[in-house]
Amino acid sequence: VKTIGVLTSGGDSPGMNAAIRAVVRASAQNDVSVYGIKHGYYGLINDEFIKMDTHSVSNIIQRGGTILKSARSDEFYTESGRKKAAENLEKYGIDALIVIGGDGTFTGANKLSKEHNINVVGIPATIDNDIIGTDETIGYDSALNTALDAIDKIRDTADAHERMFLVEVMGRDTGFIALETSIASGAELALLPEELTNIKEVKRQLHEMLKQQRRSSLVVVAEGDETGGAVKLAEKIKDDFAQYDMRVCILGHIQRGGSPTARDRVLASRLGAAAVKVLKEGHSEVMVGVVNNALKITPLRVAISKKKEIDHRLIDLAKVLR
Numbered sequence: 001v002k003t004i005g006v007l008t009s010g011g012d013s014p015g016m017n018a019a020i021r022a023v024v025r026a027s028a029q030n031d032v033s034v035y036g037i038k039h040g041y042y043g044l045i046n047d048e049f050i051k052m053d054t055h056s057v058s059n060i061i062q063r064g065g066t067i068l069k070s071a072r073s074d075e076f077y078t079e080s081g082r083k084k085a086a087e088n089l090e091k092y093g094i095d096a097l098i099v100i101g102g103d104g105t106f107t108g109a110n111k112l113s114k115e116h117n118i119n120v121v122g123i124p125a126t127i128d129n130d131i132i133g134t135d136e137t138i139g140y141d142s143a144l145n146t147a148l149d150a151i152d153k154i155r156d157t158a159d160a161h162e163r164m165f166l167v168e169v170m171g172r173d174t175g176f177i178a179l180e181t182s183i184a185s186g187a188e189l190a191l192l193p194e195e196l197t198n199i200k201e202v203k204r205q206l207h208e209m210l211k212q213q214r215r216s217s218l219v220v221v222a223e224g225d226e227t228g229g230a231v232k233l234a235e236k237i238k239d240d241f242a243q244y245d246m247r248v249c250i251l252g253h254i255q256r257g258g259s260p261t262a263r264d265r266v267l268a269s270r271l272g273a274a275a276v277k278v279l280k281e282g283h284s285e286v287m288v289g290v291v292n293n294a295l296k297i298t299p300l301r302v303a304i305s306k307k308k309e310i311d312h313r314l315i316d317l318a319k320v321l322r
């Protein structure tokens, strides 16, 4: 491998810049040239290639977002789109591609590799933490802490007014952020896509807890929960809790921004360097991850085959401690 391309795609996550930096710097150490491709697969098709060196990634490790920008590309879902992408890679003499993103990003990379024989390695980066083959994805820890900080603040005002708050956190298909923030914030209840939500049961549990002289109550709702999020849940339960003057707060995209935590920066640095290493070793169609503090290589087809399962022991713990 002499020249690689690197791109970020799908929803951004804090730590993507740290991963780009690690890819570029580890490549420089290995005499590999790097092109950054802007706007993900859109830029791959539309020739948005920029030459990168050690200096292009100075002073970015602490920044949220992605200096390469991110986008979703419908054209890349078509064979003709991927053909254009492969032609551009050839034009720049790029032998291998590192893609930083989630399962949608990996699905595209896997197709490109199979159809055009291009070596690809994936780096898992999404706040949802829904990728198997790594204990955590880049950005998850940062998003968790951003959400937790917001929830702690909501608790202050909820407590002052003795109100009930329904706080919606991100997580399209999985409840990792909802579950861990609910434990860390001492929330009264967490509603997750992984569990069926029985409205009668939700009401019963909240009434039960409110009987214990609680002055405020906080329910963390994953956006992908069965009820369809916090606004819909509020419609269903507000009349039963009228005396608690219910409020809804949707945290939304603030969870995707901000400076990455130390843990995300270290994870991104490890995975960026590992991606270059595995390409040099001749691997392709794989994802790099960290499992039990050791680097792990997972075939992309496995990584995209199913969503990571939530830890049911943590669900039980949340129930014991509320």
Ligand code: F6P
Pocket (backbone or CB within 6 Å): 011, 102, 126, 127, 128, 170, 171, 172, 223, 256
């Ligand atoms: O996949 C990450 C994520 O932030 C999800 O939690 C959320 O459902 C989705 O992206 C939002 O996507 P968009 O930025 O396109 O609104």
